[in-house]
Structure formats: structure tokens, C-alpha cells
Amino acid sequence: MIDHVRSAERPGRIDAWLFGLFFASGLSALTYQTAWQRMLGLFSGSDTVSATIVVAAFLLGLGIGSLAGSWIADRLSDRRAIVAFALCEVGIAGFAALSKLAFYDVVFERLTGLAASRPLVFAIAFVGLLVPTFLMGLSLPLLAKAIVRSIATASQRIGWLYGMNTLGAAAGAFTAGCFLIGTIGFESAVYVAAIVNLVVAAGAIVIAPRFAIETPFRAAPKVANRANRELWRWCVLVFVSGALIISLEIVWFRIFGTMMQSTAYAFAVVLGWFLVGDALGMMLGAALVRRMADPERVFLRLQGLVALYAVGALWLVAEAHEATTIGQRFIAFDFFRTPAITAGHISVVMAIAAAAVVPPAALLGMSFPITQKAIQLDPALVGQRVGQIQVANIFGNVVGSAVTGLLLLQWLGSADTLRLLVGIALVLTLLGALPWRPPRLAAVPRLTLGLAAALVVMMIGFPASDRFWSMLHGATAREGVIVAEDHTGVAVLRHGTPDTALLFIGGHAQSNVPFSPVHGLLGLVGVLSHERPETVLVVGSGAGGTPYGAGSNPATRRIHVVEIVAPVYDVMKRYVSVGGRTAVDRLWRDSRYEWTVGDARRVLYTSTATYDVIEADAILPRSSHSGLLYSTEYFQQLRGRLRPGGIAVQWAPTPRTIASFLAVFDHVVELQVGFDTILLGSDRAMGFDQARLIGRMRQEDVADYLRRGGWDNESLVRSIQGARVRVWSPADPRRSEDVNTDLFPKDEFYLNRRKASLF
Numbered sequence: 001m002i003d004h005v006r007s008a009e010r011p012g013r014i015d016a017w018l019f020g021l022f023f024a025s026g027l028s029a030l031t032y033q034t035a036w037q038r039m040l041g042l043f044s045g046s047d048t049v050s051a052t053i054v055v056a057a058f059l060l061g062l063g064i065g066s067l068a069g070s071w072i073a074d075r076l077s078d079r080r081a082i083v084a085f086a087l088c089e090v091g092i093a094g095f096a097a098l099s100k101l102a103f104y105d106v107v108f109e110r111l112t113g114l115a116a117s118r119p120l121v122f123a124i125a126f127v128g129l130l131v132p133t134f135l136m137g138l139s140l141p142l143l144a145k146a147i148v149r150s151i152a153t154a155s156q157r158i159g160w161l162y163g164m165n166t167l168g169a170a171a172g173a174f175t176a177g178c179f180l181i182g183t184i185g186f187e188s189a190v191y192v193a194a195i196v197n198l199v200v201a202a203g204a205i206v207i208a209p210r211f212a213i214e215t216p217f218r219a220a221p222k223v224a225n226r227a228n229r230e231l232w233r234w235c236v237l238v239f240v241s242g243a244l245i246i247s248l249e250i251v252w253f254r255i256f257g258t259m260m261q262s263t264a265y266a267f268a269v270v271l272g273w274f275l276v277g278d279a280l281g282m283m284l285g286a287a288l289v290r291r292m293a294d295p296e297r298v299f300l301r302l303q304g305l306v307a308l309y310a311v312g313a314l315w316l317v318a319e320a321h322e323a324t325t326i327g328q329r330f331i332a333f334d335f336f337r338t339p340a341i342t343a344g345h346i347s348v349v350m351a352i353a354a355a356a357v358v359p360p361a362a363l364l365g366m367s368f369p370i371t372q373k374a375i376q377l378d379p380a381l382v383g384q385r386v387g388q389i390q391v392a393n394i395f396g397n398v399v400g401s402a403v404t405g406l407l408l409l410q411w412l413g414s415a416d417t418l419r420l421l422v423g424i425a426l427v428l429t430l431l432g433a434l435p436w437r438p439p440r441l442a443a444v445p446r447l448t449l450g451l452a453a454a455l456v457v458m459m460i461g462f463p464a465s466d467r468f469w470s471m472l473h474g475a476t477a478r479e480g481v482i483v484a485e486d487h488t489g490v491a492v493l494r495h496g497t498p499d500t501a502l503l504f505i506g507g508h509a510q511s512n513v514p515f516s517p518v519h520g521l522l523g524l525v526g527v528l529s530h531e532r533p534e535t536v537l538v539v540g541s542g543a544g545g546t547p548y549g550a551g552s553n554p555a556t557r558r559i560h561v562v563e564i565v566a567p568v569y570d571v572m573k574r575y576v577s578v579g580g581r582t583a584v585d586r587l588w589r590d591s592r593y594e595w596t597v598g599d600a601r602r603v604l605y606t607s608t609a610t611y612d613v614i615e616a617d618a619i620l621p622r623s624s625h626s627g628l629l630y631s632t633e634y635f636q637q638l639r640g641r642l643r644p645g646g647i648a649v650q651w652a653p654t655p656r657t658i659a660s661f662l663a664v665f666d667h668v669v670e671l672q673v674g675f676d677t678i679l680l681g682s683d684r685a686m687g688f689d690q691a692r693l694i695g696r697m698r699q700e701d702v703a704d705y706l707r708r709g710g711w712d713n714e715s716l717v718r719s720i721q722g723a724r725v726r727v728w729s730p731a732d733p734r735r736s737e738d739v740n741t742d743l744f745p746k747d748e749f750y751l752n753r754r755k756a757s758l759f
Contacts, residue, residue: 014210015147015157018082019164021200022143025089026168028193028200029136030275031176032096033058034268035186035193036129039103042742043112044121045602046625047564048487052405053118056398057125058133063394065137066387073141073383078211081146081383086204088135088142093197095132100187102128104743112605140165140390145383146211154376158386159286159369163279166365170275177268182749185741231385234375235392237296238367240428241303242396245364247404247421248310249274251414255314256353257624258472258490260346262506264624264748269350270357277358281365288366295374297448299367300432304451306360307425311418311458313356318463318471346751410487415465422462426455473504482574484567488597491567493575499582501575503543505565506623513575513582514710515545518651518676519617521719523549524706525671525678526613526649527556528696529688533612534558537641539600539629540618541568544587548709550615551592552702559593560609564619566597583709601628604637614638615649621657627745630657634742635664635681645684652677654747660739668728673719688727694720 037054044050073081107124114120140162147161148154172193180189252270260266292298375385408417429452463471470481473492482493495501501513511519523546527533534557538547541563550559563569576585587593596603600618616638618629628634638648648665652658658679662668665681669688680686694717696702703713728734740747747753 014207017203017207018143018147019161021203022139022161022165023168023171024196024200025139026165026170027172027175028092028196030169030172030271031180031189031193031196032092032099032132034173034176034181035190036099036103038186039100039743040107040125040128041625042104042108042601042628043115044125045115045599046628047599047602048405048409048489049118050121050599050602052402053122054125055401057122057129059394059398059401060126061130061133062137063391063398064130065134065139066141066390066394067137068134068387069138069141070384070387070391072138073145073387074380076142076145077213078146079208079213081142082204082208082211085139085142085146086201086208088138089197089201089204091135092132093194093201095135096190096194096197099132099190100743104187115602116606137390137394141383141387144386148376148379148382151376151379151382154379154382155289155369155372156286158372158376158382159282159289162368163282163286163365166275166282167279170272170279173268173272173275177272178265179752182264182746182752185744187743230377231375231388234296234371235388237299237428238371238389238392239396239399240424241299241364241367242393243400243403244303244396244421244424244428245306245361246397246400247408247417248307248360250401250404250409251314251417251421252310252353252357254409254414254490255317255472256349256356258507259349259352261508262619262623263346264622264626264745265346265751266624269346270353273350273354273357274361277361278365280358281362282368283365284362285366285369289369289373292370292373295370297432299370299374300428301448301451302363302367302370304425304429304455306363307422308451308454308458309363310356310360311422311462313360314418315458315462317352317356318468321471321474406487409485413465413485414490415463415468419459419462422455422459426452426459429455473507480578482571482578484570484574486566486570489565489567491565491571493571495575501543503568503571505542505568506619508620508623510619511542511545513543513584515543515548515583517711517716517719518673519543519545520549520706520709520711520716521673521676522546522615522617522649522651522678524552524697524716525693525720526550526615526647526680527553528693528702529680529686530613530647531645533647535609535611535613536560537562537609537611537614539614539616541572541595542617544572544584545709546615546617547593548583548587549706550613551587551590552705553696554701557592560596560611561593562596562598562600562603564597564599569595569597586708601634601637604641610641610643610646612643612646613649614642614646617651621653621747622750624748627740627748628742630654630660630747631740631742631745632660632663635661639664639681639683642683646682647686648679648681650679650681652679656738656740656747659735660741662728662734663736663739666730670726670728671720672724672726673722685729688725690720690723690725 040054041050044054076084107128111124143161144158147157176189180192253267256270257266371389375389376382404417408420412420429448432448465485466483469483469490469492475481475494480495484491489506492504493501502509503511527536527550532555533553534555536550536556536559538550538559538561541547541561547559547561572584573588576588616629619626621630642648650661652661661679661681667682667685669680669686671678697713697717706713706716
């Protein structure tokens, strides 16, 4: 084996600088991933299928870059590998500077007609992301080749290198998701990350002369042949491990996202803690790997430990919710009594998530240097081996995310998906006991079998899906609970009696039965103000209060309801089937309604349908991706789908919502009903008249319809009578400097504002 010391002097301080540069590179990469996923999500949609498509395109680009790096890195000298890394950083920064133009101005604004085809969405996302992700994927093989001095220390040094990059990615997840984007917006965050890339490139150029420029190592044929024989088995193991951990990560996102009530900060918190644990595990593994005599057995046992701790921690969290009042106080509180989700609430869930996610992520991270110890047998093949293993891991991530996000959650739900993951980990653990390598210690088989037995107990004992989500939602023994889950989300209906229920979507109370008066007003005010509202679009179903109100005008012939979380429909239908005798059963029997599952933005720009009235009672403005339904661009889409004289109805929970709505519609009516604000917008004067609206509400057929909805009609009338009305014409001055936009959804990132709305 050729393993001589490189000719150029390379003090440890220079290596530390290189590690620091790779840390900064990881920070910028996660900022890009967060921002670009949002930009492309405008084109692809915000539903789970669309998000999975974009993530798969991102990962696939990284995989191709890693594969190319495995071919290129070992052909370069150390110095040229560092320079190539610097050029990659410059290329990423250059692309980032143009990414808003590419992803928003071109893909979103000009190619939306292609978004109806999922294959085309994937193709466009893949091609759009290929350049920067390819360059990102090149980086690790290049730097791994440059830093290895001796094959004896290769696994440690590569483990520390990738660990620092992953720790930087964790910093990027926390910084971008919890501070940067909410403070300056998605577009500006991308530009900040581009500056970081340029600084990294400059630093790499400065230290490059300190690295050797001699001819690269030549591979020793016997070593290369032995490495090839080992490599394929390790690629299969790493592929399965990559699929396992990304699947577990998706379930973490769902569970802890629900615990944080689907705020925009949930993704950053879970991903950030995962990356922290992964990085610490790599560094710990790098320190311990030289003592491991049988890397394969340790690797396989680690997969079992990851699943055992991760699933056991989630079980413990659920049990704690049932045994204490945490479920009522923090997880699924009644929105109608306690509307604000505070920084303190998020901090509590952050601590729980850290305890549940960091240890198994660290165990997983240890696998990386262990793998490197097994496959790094020749210094001439360092970059190639790193790249090939990365390709296997990334493709495992792609397959795992697609299968879990689109199929397992759809077919099995979170609880049974966790059972399946434990089963896969059990198989991997038992592989470590097979006799292709004799155990070095007599206790090894017993340890493996003990771990396997614990995994079997976990598979059998973990709560069933309905039980698990009931525990997390703090349901009491006196309440009936209906749970529905698929790949689009989780809906939980808690009902104390057959005719009273509270609906939770994404962890927060969204609506209730009997229907609340404000939902009824949101549904009826537009259709009873319009002269002949034949077609109506309702964005967001909830328990059905707003859609029911939208049917109050006998002139209405078609009501199209769009709900992004399909289980909402399932739980309400099941509620009717178990004896719910409220207006919900009438709603589902009304032939005028068309119920659609999907992202409303995507529906608006992929359909040519127009409407007389469009009503929005969608997610809360503090929810993740809510900015897409409160932005000026969204209101422009609403306006474009209204027929002449059509009316857009919008719940306005924040002053910024009002400003955004006023920035788009020339004619606006603002109704202040108690603590709620309802906006009506149109392209022409609506001639809104409270007395006329009240007269229509008191018409016999309308009044009877509303009473059958569970409302006191006179109480609704009094709400309209007492409403404060303000009418805006095109001549009225408006404040439009502080609005929500697609790329700067300020209300969504409400903790970044000094004064946050309760909603």
C-alpha cells in the first residue's frame, strides 16, 4: 500500500481553518435548502406530495454531485482539490444570486401551467436545482481527498470533516428557520448565504498554497480489488440505513410539528436537533473508531439502538402526555380559549425534541466514521470511496423519503410506520449475529440478541395509531376521539357528546361542532351580499362551518371546497357515522358541494375555473406555509379567479392581513364583528348594505337553513347589526409598506416581530 507523508507542510492550524470553512459551507447549504424549497413550493404546491418531489430533486442532485466527486477527487492533487472546492463555492453563490429570478420569476410566474403534471414538476425542480446541488455534492469527496495524510487516520479525519459540515448545517437550520428568514425574508436570506459561500471560497484560496501539489497517489491493485469487494456490501447497508433514518426523520417532523402546532419554526427545530446529534455522533465516532475491531457488527448494532431509543422516546412522550396535563397545556390546547402559541411553548417542545432526537441522531452519526474505517484501504482511493458511500446514503434518503412520505404514512400512519422501521432495524441487528464473521468476544451474540429482544418488545407494545394520537392530544377518558391520518396530515376530533366536538388539525383546535358563529358569518356574508352567487370556492373546510354558511343562498348551484389535509374529511364523515346529528350530516348530503383535497394555491393556478365568490377560512397565519394564503400574490390570484363583480371574502386575523388585502383589491368592505375582522374585496363597488344583508338573512328559506346549521339566526343578525363597517374605494389612502408577500411572510414568522397577533 502506498501511504507516504505528503511533501508540503500542513500544520494542524491550517486543517482547522479548512474544517471551519466546511462548517460555514454547511450553514449556507441549509439556508438554501429552506429557501429554495419554499420558492419551488409555490410552483409545485405545499402539499406533502409536492414537498416530497422537491426534496427528492434536491437530494438527487447531491447524489449525482457525490458520484462525480468520486471520479474526480483522486485525480487531483491536494492543492487543486482545495481550489476545486473554492470554485464550487463560487458557483453555488453565483447560482444563488440568480435563484429568485429562476425559481420565482420564471418557474412560478411563467411555468405554472405545467404544474398540473407531477412528472413535469419533478423534472423542472430537478433541472432547476441540479447546478447548485451538484456542486454541493462534489465538496465532501474533494476535501476528504485533500485532508487524508495516512490511511490509518483516514476515518477519523473524514469523520471530523463531515461532522463539522453537518454541525454547520445544524447552525444553518436554526439560524435560517428561527431568525434569518423571519427577519429579512427568503430572498434576502439566500443573498446572505451567497456571501457566506464567497467568504468560504476566498478562505479556501488563501490556504490552498499550504497543501501539496505533487502527483496524486497511485492505487495499489490488490488493495483496490479488496476494497471493491467490500464496497458493494457496505453500499447496500448504508443505503438501507439512509432510508431508515430519513423515514424516522419524517415521522419526527410530523409528531413534533404537531406538538409545536405546525408553526413555521417546527421544521427548523426538528431538523436542527437532528443535525446537531448527527454531527456530534460523527465526531464521537471519529474519536472511537480506531478501537473498533469489527466495524460491520458495530454498524448493524447501531441501527438497532437508533430505532430502539427513537421509538421508545416517542412512546415515553405520549405516555407523559396522558399521565400529566401537558397534552392540555402545550400540545393540543383549545384555540378558542388560548389562541397564542408562545416562545415558551416552543421552548418546551424544543427541549422535548432535543431529548428525543439528539441521542439517536448521534448514534446514527457514529455510523459514518465506522463505514469509512471499513472501506478506506488505499489513500489513492479516498475521494472515490467517500463519494460512492455518499451516493448510497443519499439514494437511500431519496427512496426512504418517497416511500415513507407518500406510501407508508398513507397506508400505515405514524404508529405503524414506526413499527415497520423497528422491524427493519431488527433485521439489521440480527445480521450482525450471522456467522460470516466469527465473534471476537463471547458476549457479542448475547448483546445482539438482547437488543433484538428489546426491539421485538417495542414493535409489540407501541401504541396503536388512534391511541397514540389521542394521548398526544390530551384527550380525557370521558371524550370520544376520532383519529384520521394519511400522508397529507393528521386530524383529531374530540367529542364529549354526539353533538359537540372539537377538531384539531396539525395539533391546534381549528374549528368545532356546533359550528361557531364566526365561521357561519364568513360563509354567508359573501354569498348573501352577491346578487347571484352561482359558483363559490371555499378555501379550507375545517369542521364544515364556513362551507355550510356558503350554501345559505338558494341561488348557489356549486360550492367547491378545497382542504389540504384529507383526514379532515375522514374524521367528519366518521363523526356522522357514529351519531353526530348536527349540520355536518346535512352538509355531506348536499349535492351542491364538491370536496377536493389539495393546495389552494395550486388549484387556483392549475385550473381555469372562475367563481362568483371565493371565501378563505384556511389555516392560522402563524402556521407553517400560511404565508402562501395571506400574501399579496395570493390575493392577486383570488382576484384573477373572480368573475366580474365577484367577491373575495377573507378572515383578517392581523393588521398585516388587512394591509395585504387592501394592496390588491380596489373596493373593500371591512366588517369588525366582535374580535374578528371580515374583509370583502371586489373589482367594483359592492354597494354593501347592512340592512339588505340582514333582510336576506331573515328570509324564511335562508333563516331556516341557518337554524338547521345549529345557529341562532337572530344572534347572527345582531352580530351584523353591531358590526363596525368601513368601506374603501380606490381613492382612499392605504398603507401598503408592511404587507405579507410570498417571499417575506411576516405573520407566519410571528416570533420575529416585536408585536405578534394572538392568532
